[in-house]
Amino acid sequence: MKAIVYRDNGGPDVLRLVDRDPPAPGPGEVRVRIAVSGVNPTDWQARSGVGHPKQFPEVTPHLDGAGTIDAVGEGVASGRIGERVWLFMAAAGRPTGTAAEFAVVPGERAVPLPAGAGFDLGASLGVPALTAHRALTVAEDGPRRLGPGALKGRVVLAAGGAGAVGHAVIQLARWAGATVLTTVSGPAKARLAAAAGAHHVVNYREGDPAAGIRRLAPDGVDLVAEVALGANLGLDLAVLRARGTIATYANEGGGPVELDVLRHLVLNTRLQFLVLYTAGPEARAAAVADVAAAVRDGALPVGEEHGLPLLRFPLDRTAEAHRAVEGGAVGKVLVDVAGA
Template identity: 40%
Template sequence: MKAVTWRKFGAAQDVLQVEELPKPTPAAGEVLVRVAFSGANPSDAKARSGTRPGVTKPPFEVIVPHSDGAGVIEAVGAGVDAARVGARVWIWNGQWQRPFGTCAEYVVLPADQAVTLPETVSLEVGAVLGIPGLTAAQTVFGDGDVTGKVVLVSGGGGSVGFLAVQLAAWGGATVIATCGARDMARVKAAGATHVFDYASPTLAEDILAVSGGGVDRAVEVELGPNLALLAEVMKPLGTIAAYGSAKDMTPEMPFGPMLFKALKLDITLIYILPKAARDAAIARLHDALTAGALTLETPNVFAPDAAGAAHDLVEAGGRKGAVLVAF
């Protein structure tokens, strides 16, 4: 089968290559998926570049990247219902703690990691539901319904934030979003009631003025730089659902203001989400998609031999739409 691989850390154009690998066979409890689209995410680029803290060498001799993807089940292993053959599926954790991910014509993985797509959902959309979709669903709905609550989404123009805005609005929340000036119109159109430039010198005052007393739940992409702001704008007993802090990985916490509001900090790493929480997030995503409440922007699609350019686009940031490799 055709596969994109890497064997050493480095720049995408230097280490990603296309080669032929043996077509895998599903073992007991596994399915073989014929991949249509493989989703590239920042975590894939960080793993390939060797920039993850404490990681000094690749974990496997040969790596096929990417945890997200979508395709059609072609075969099943022992113990898996044969009726699943031919099912359109989306994939989560395709390359988590495994050498061979979705950036190949075929991937084998445990059957529950290939989730049957709703009939109305395209394979292109399915390839985005793993890391961005599940992260958005978990950070918005991790404590249950948000009907009538005020939800603040930072980075509303990003992959996770854009989905989180739509999910929170669909869930009945009043959505306040921050983003760059370029993205304000599209984030507003996605369902945010109020949108502010994250660089505004009056951001805290602006959020408090429209929130009716503060924020119930914050979906946070940059925890470190925004902790002081969050301590100011959150309601007492509010929750900060954080999934990133790339600009400050060792943040200082304003513990006093957070203490006297009894704020909860809920850090999400979607790769290790417990089964019950993952099943709930999957159900939320499917319900929103079936209701027509989620709109994903046109993806950036690359051929396998242009996977290096796909990673470059992911690393550059500021893009609109998912980054997919088509097989």
């Protein structure tokens, strides 16, 4: 099979296209013929060694992807063969991810794709959708699960609504019944955030964004899904209601985070940090189940008309796909594996 590998941490040039024997699934595992592989910031961070020490002599990257189960290991029902699935955390704690013609994962990490849901959508779920779910379910007064009506009466602010996670936050929050606001940096991204389903879009580079958000949500925001905590914490505090939650999954820009402790105390702020690897199996299982339900409901479409442009690369240009993500490309970067 064709596979992308790296043996040393470094820039995109460490990625190599090689031939390898297809892996065999072990007990409790399935083998998936990959159609499309999704690329996330954590993939290039792992490749470069930023916060992700390399665990194996050779690594095939990428956590997310979609394809068809073609073999199962002991303990997995043979009826799963032929099932179309989306994968999450494929390369987490394992040497082989989805940047290959075949990937082996534990059976629970291969989630059925319903009829009508394509492989592009499947490869775009994983990290963005599961992270968004976690961000929307950490408030002190809940909910812990998402579904239609679960966030009714709540106001959600998706920071960076044109990003992959921000896009998923908008879509899941809308599906769950929230009023959704989002911040963006310009008109093009505003159009994408609106296409994703945001009720209100605020350009944080124009005027007084805090005043604008307060006009739209006079009682304050219940929950902020934050992508750049250092840059945005002041704005978040200015619009957060008492006992509100700031759920942060990244700190884009890498700036320092300074806490005004008294303001947080007075607001009874919940500041929740999150990452999928250490979220815990119960939280991940709930996220997988709810995201799968949202997909069945047609609530998580992708493509530019739905606010998430798709940027495609063939398998032998995976290094270019990594450069695109690392460079802040707007949209979802996908690697076409089928037919490599």
